Amino acid sequence: MYYEMTIAGLKRQLPLCKITDDLYIGAFIMFSDVEITRACARELLKAAPEFDVIITAESKGIPLAYEMARQAGTNDYVVARKGAKLYMDNIITTDVNSITTDHVQTLCLGQKEADLMHGKRILIVDDVISTGESLRSLEALVRQVGGNIVCRMTVLAEGEAAERDDIIFLEKLPVFHADGTIK
Incomplete structure (x- = not known):
């Protein structure tokens, strides 16, 4: 099963992946898709406030953060x-329990990253925001190092995340029933 959507002017088919017996999500994978990464970075930057540093978690948001910085x-x-x-x-850590990972993870920054962000305007970016757990963890790290969060951006806001007013996103991504219909 797939869900087709247009993202930054490009059509993509997202495979539906089982989370629970009656909850499936559309998997948006930026890895290996240079065209979508460039287009999404361009569109997000149009809406971004002034910033000094971009931060993302070690995840599918890495190519997006790189391309936005470039x-x-x-x-x-x-x-x-x-x-x-x-x-x-001087490692700084926080825990994250993401919907797409089956265990609690630890996110880490070193002194070099902490120094780079201290007192700076920080733009948090990710490929998809769903439950907001990864976002909360990144916010905690930025606060710990003394950065100033100026915006939270994502390509897709999944499910209830699309109702949030504290993130900027390009498209809404619904969640699905086991039969592929939108919840």
């Missing part, structure tokens, strides 16, 4: 890693 003419984007790395000093 198109904006800045080299400053940060990836909150899903575990401490050997090169990180």
Whole structure:
């Protein structure tokens, strides 16, 4: 089963994936899709306020954050890693329980990333916001390092996330019944 939608002017077929017996979601995968990544970055930047640094979680939002930084003419984007790395000093962490992951994960920043964001205008980006758990974790990291969140942006707002007034998104992504109909 697939759900077809137009995102940033491009048609895509999203495979429907089972979360529970009666809850399926459309899987939006930016990896390997340069065309959609470029188009989404361009459209999101049109709505973005002034910012200094982009942050995303180590996930499918990485190519989006990179492309937005590239198109904006800045080299400053940060990836909150899903575990401490050997090169990180003074590690800052927070936990996240995402709908698309079957266990609690830890997001980490090192001193280099903390210094880059301290006192700066931070733009949080992700490919999809659903429950908001990943977003809350990124917000916690930004607060811990003294960054100023100026905007939260995503390509797709899934389910009830589309009703939020604190995020900017390109399209609404419904959730689905087991038979593929929209809930």
